[in-house]
Amino acid sequence: MKKNDVILIVVILALALASFGGIYLYSAGNTEDGEAVVYLDGVEQGRYPLSQELSLEIPAENGNYNLLEIKDGKADITEASCPDKICVNHRPVKHLGESLVCLPNRVVVEIENSGEAELDAATR
Amino acid sequence: MKKTYSAGILLLAVALLAGIVLIQERSSELKRYETTFFDSFDTVTVITGYAESQEAFEKQAGQLQEKLRYYHELFDIYHSYDGINNVKTINDAAGKEDVKVNQELINMLKLGVDMYQKTDGKINIAYGSVLSLWHEYREQGLEEPEHAQLPPENLRNERGQHTDISRLVINEKDSTVFLEDGEMSLDVGSIGKGYAVQRLAEYAKEAGMEHLLLSVGGNVCAVGSKPDGTPWQVGIENPDLESDKSYVGILELSGKSVVTSGDYQRFYVVDGKRYCHIIDPDTGMPPEHFPLVSVLAEDSGLADAWSTALFNMEFQEGLALVESMPGLEALWILEDGGIRCSGGFGFHEEK
Numbered sequence: 047m048k049k050n051d052v053i054l055i056v057v058i059l060a061l062a063l064a065s066f067g068g069i070y071l072y073s074a075g076n077t078e079d080g081e082a083v084v085y086l087d088g089v090e091q092g093r094y095p096l097s098q099e100l101s102l103e104i105p106a107e108n109g110n111y112n113l114l115e116i117k118d119g120k121a122d123i124t125e126a127s128c129p130d131k132i133c134v135n136h137r138p139v140k141h142l143g144e145s146l147v148c149l150p151n152r153v154v155v156e157i158e159n160s161g162e163a164e165l166d167a168a169t170r
Numbered sequence: 171m172k173k174t175y176s177a178g179i180l181l182l183a184v185a186l187l188a189g190i191v192l193i194q195e196r197s198s199e200l201k202r203y204e205t206t207f208f209d210s211f212d213t214v215t216v217i218t219g220y221a222e223s224q225e226a227f228e229k230q231a232g233q234l235q236e237k238l239r240y241y242h243e244l245f246d247i248y249h250s251y252d253g254i255n256n257v258k259t260i261n262d263a264a265g266k267e268d269v270k271v272n273q274e275l276i277n278m279l280k281l282g283v284d285m286y287q288k289t290d291g292k293i294n295i296a297y298g299s300v301l302s303l304w305h306e307y308r309e310q311g312l313e314e315p316e317h318a319q320l321p322p323e324n325l326r327n328e329r330g331q332h333t334d335i336s337r338l339v340i341n342e343k344d345s346t347v348f349l350e351d352g353e354m355s356l357d358v359g360s361i362g363k364g365y366a367v368q369r370l371a372e373y374a375k376e377a378g379m380e381h382l383l384l385s386v387g388g389n390v391c392a393v394g395s396k397p398d399g400t401p402w403q404v405g406i407e408n409p410d411l412e413s414d415k416s417y418v419g420i421l422e423l424s425g426k427s428v429v430t431s432g433d434y435q436r437f438y439v440v441d442g443k444r445y446c447h448i449i450d451p452d453t454g455m456p457p458e459h460f461p462l463v464s465v466l467a468e469d470s471g472l473a474d475a476w477s478t479a480l481f482n483m484e485f486q487e488g489l490a491l492v493e494s495m496p497g498l499e500a501l502w503i504l505e506d507g508g509i510r511c512s513g514g515f516g517f518h519e520e521k
Binding site: 085087088129130132135136137139141143144147149152154164165166167168169170 | 205
């Protein structure tokens with residue numbers, strides 16, 4: 047085998063490994079392009095990037111609402127019309143798969159992007 | 171000679187690339203889907219699964235949603251439904267008459283009686299009279315926080331007289347249930363949801379759904395693993411809501427269930443103090459041993475029952491019990507944030 051052939055083999059192997067690694071890393075996803083996805087009664091209402099500041103009133107049934115705020119890459123419900131305020135008391139979320147849930151208003155805010163979730167569920 | 175080498179190397183490169191593409195293709199054959207609904211057990215249900223198409227997934231998820239709704243109606247203590255005798259029917263007939271019920275309801279009640287014995291009364295499905303009193307005061311307190319009150323002691327004691335589970339008569343031969351004490355009532359909140367989730371998981375397996383994650387209000391049950399054989403990643407939520415850390419750790423779940431009981435989500439505040447929704451049958455008051463316990467078991471019904479029972483016990487007492495029960499593991503978060511687990515509760519702590 048010539049020296050050049052060896053170099054070629056090494057280069058090809060390195061390329062193959064690099065592309066495999068790249069695809070793997072890409073599909074693992076990262077939180078930087080995460081979005082806060084708003085669901086009302088399980089139906090998607092809108093997607094908002096975590097990279098942009100936002101203050102949004104999510105209208106629920108019968109005049110109820112949840113106030114969604116996005117700041118510093120985190121999504122938070124800062125105000126709500128529900129009696130239990132579980133969603134307001136919950137800390138801001140930013141990791142893929144994390145969610146804020148308001149049962150009375152049937153509102154869910156979940157962190158998503160196109161990649162695989164870091165978490166599949168949470169026990170609480 | 172040189173040409174042959176070059177051709178060989180080219181072939182190798184093509185084969186490698188084709189391999190990579192094939193691996194990517196294969197893992198994307200099954201796509202991940204998720205659906206969320208709110209119509210059962212007063213909580214949010216999320217079903218996560220892998221299927222070949224949205225349509226195929228929705229068909230499966232739809233069947234499970236319908237099943238869950240069925241159990242919700244069967245175990246409901248607040249509403250009656252046409253054509254079905256449920257727990258409310260039994261409560262309404264307390265002290266008066268037998269109620270004809272189906273085998274599912276009998277099985278769930280038997281689990282309740284069994285768990286009463288196994289936990290030395292730390293969960294009691296015949297504790298409805300006291301639980302409904304707390305429910306009333308909690309709802310009132312959430313409605314008008316400035317007037318929030320605890321149920322008065324004399325009322326608690328009086329209701330506590332009507333919680334004798336031995337007066338729940340289950341007649342399997344005739345498929346009837348009777349409450350001998352007219353003042354007593356059933357509340358299956360500590361086991362009903364877990365029992366239902368377990369039945370759903372069994373149904374899913376029988377129907378050939380192999381990779382499914384059910385979360386009914388944080389009551390999480392894994393049917394199998396993910397399609398690539400890796401376990402589902404389940405976060406254990408941090409009960410300290412002031413902390414930046416969302417999860418205390420991550421549990422890897424395959425073919426098992428995890429259920430958590432805590433005092434940090436459902437509670438009301440009286441004179442600046444939190445009172446959670448779980449009531450210890452021995453004291454008639456919410457326990458204050460620690461903020462959270464998570465229970466891992468194969469059966470979701472058992473995990474649900476044990477998480478409530480352990481929440482009502484001191485940590486040391488609970489740990490000793492868990493260590494003596496094969497197939498049962500638990501994790502506690504103590505008041506100071508310290509984490510304790512039984513020997514087989516493997517999880518990655520979030521630093």
